[in-house]
Amino acid sequence: MSTAVVLGGGISGLSAAYYLRNIPKFSKVLLLEGSKQLGGWLNTTQHSDGATWDHGPQSIRATGKTAYNTLTLMHDLGLENEILPVNASHPGAANRFIYYNNQINALPNSLLGILKKPPFLSHSLLWSILKDLTTKRASAEAEETIYDFINRRFGSEVADVLINSMCRGIFAGDIRHLSLQACFPYLHNLEKQYRSLVLGTFRDKEEVDDSCPLIKKARAENWRLYSLKNGLQQLVETMEKVVSNDPKCEVKINNPATKIILASGKAKVHTKEESFEADHVFSALFAGDLKGLLSEDQKLLHRNLDLIPAADVVLVNLEFEGNVPTLKGFGHLLPSKESRHFLGIIYNSCVFPAHDRSDSPSTRFTVMMGGSWFDRLTEICPSMSESSLTNLAVETLRKQLKISAKLSRSHVFIHKNCIPHYTVGYTSRLNEMKTYIADHQLPLSLIGSSFEGPGINDCIYNAKMSVLAHATP
DSSP: OOEEEEEOOBHHHHHHHHHHTTOTTOSEEEEEOSSSSSBTTOOEEEOTTSOEEESSOOOEEOSSHHHHHHHHHHHHTTOGGGEEEEETTSHHHHOEEEEETTEEEEOOOSHHHHHSOOTTSSSOHHHHHHHHHHOOOOSSOOOOBHHHHHHHHHOHHIIIIIIHHHHHHHTSSOTTTBBHHHHOHHHHHHHHHHSOHHHHHHHOOOOOOTTSHHHHHHHHTTEEEEEETTOTHHHHHHHHHHHHTSTTEEEESSOOEEEEEEETTEEEEEESSOEEEESEEEEOSOHHHHHHHBOTTOHHHHHHHTTOOEEEEEEEEEEEESOOOOOOSSEEEOOTTTOSSEEEEEOHHHHOGGGSOSSSOEEEEEEEEEETTHHHHHHHSTTOOHHHHHHHHHHHHHHHHTOOSOEEEEEEEEEEEEEEOOBTTHHHHHHHHHHHHHHTTOSEEEOSTTSSOOSHHHHHHHHHHHHHTTOOO
């Protein structure tokens, strides 16, 4: 009897357990989660009045290879009719904003917008496009920061304002430290293959297996992002039900691993009260947590896992009374030169109005703070209490969006180590760990947001690929 043990019941670990059900090589699948529930950062609150709040990721991207894999999963789980799609023409997908120089500025989303000089740049984006078209490939394969790459290809203003803001929204991180190759491998490959990112974008044709009817529907209707009627935790609960009902699977919550011993092609996983023999371990734990479980003789893994930091992020969900007049769009982000601790605001009621309360008009937002600048946030808000963070979020939102409506409800979540940061050198460190694991035939697979993508789609896809590597008995 061959046993697979999955460490961590977030979306990565849950996905691994889900796909392991169909791998004949393993006759038993054990999922260990240290907290009281599965899902990790996918956590939703639903109120009796219908208001639905996601306290982690706010939506799922609907385009690209990893996104199509998630859509296939949604189809297989029978969630097609639970999806709330946002297509390309919807303001929640088409309109994005930057708060810069104390005002909200629309990002260009048309040809005319590219030709006109936006308020946050000293030139039009056409100048930056021409710079990219005339820039040579990088002369060396050394990893670049996102800032260095964008500065080289599009200029410092695009890097400092546009990309800085975008990466604060995606990674809550500093582009002067994050690795372009690790965070945006697609852009790195476009330059290698086509020299120009602009030319590569037009020439690179993605092959799509649209045998899944949900992928066909999403492409036909031009979906850009989506949520679920009961929030993103609905995906977790549906997967949990499938895994728990499978006779070869066992799920243990409130049962964190305390030690992992890897030797002779076998593994032994210890918890506080028991231990488990495993033929293979799929670790979906944050890199630093995994490091703390491995024996001291795994020095190479210790060293490299220790070099994968993660950001702490505060999310504040805010609901105001009435239909508050505001901009129609996904939300706005701030570059670090505008505000270090305040990352941005998502306009939830515009993107997913179906999640608003049903008994009276309301307008919902989600405020994001901290990230690489969490220390600055603690200076401004020393107590870090729920009330003080709510007051800070409301005060800043009122200033930026000029809202005077009465606050009716709020939720505050402080997420520790929630977004791993792939700093320069990450790619070589990850490859070194994978080579070490293979050369020493260690029964260990590295999955989860610390490895090869922090997004929901990335986590599900990479868990699936790691499991499929064991499809042959």
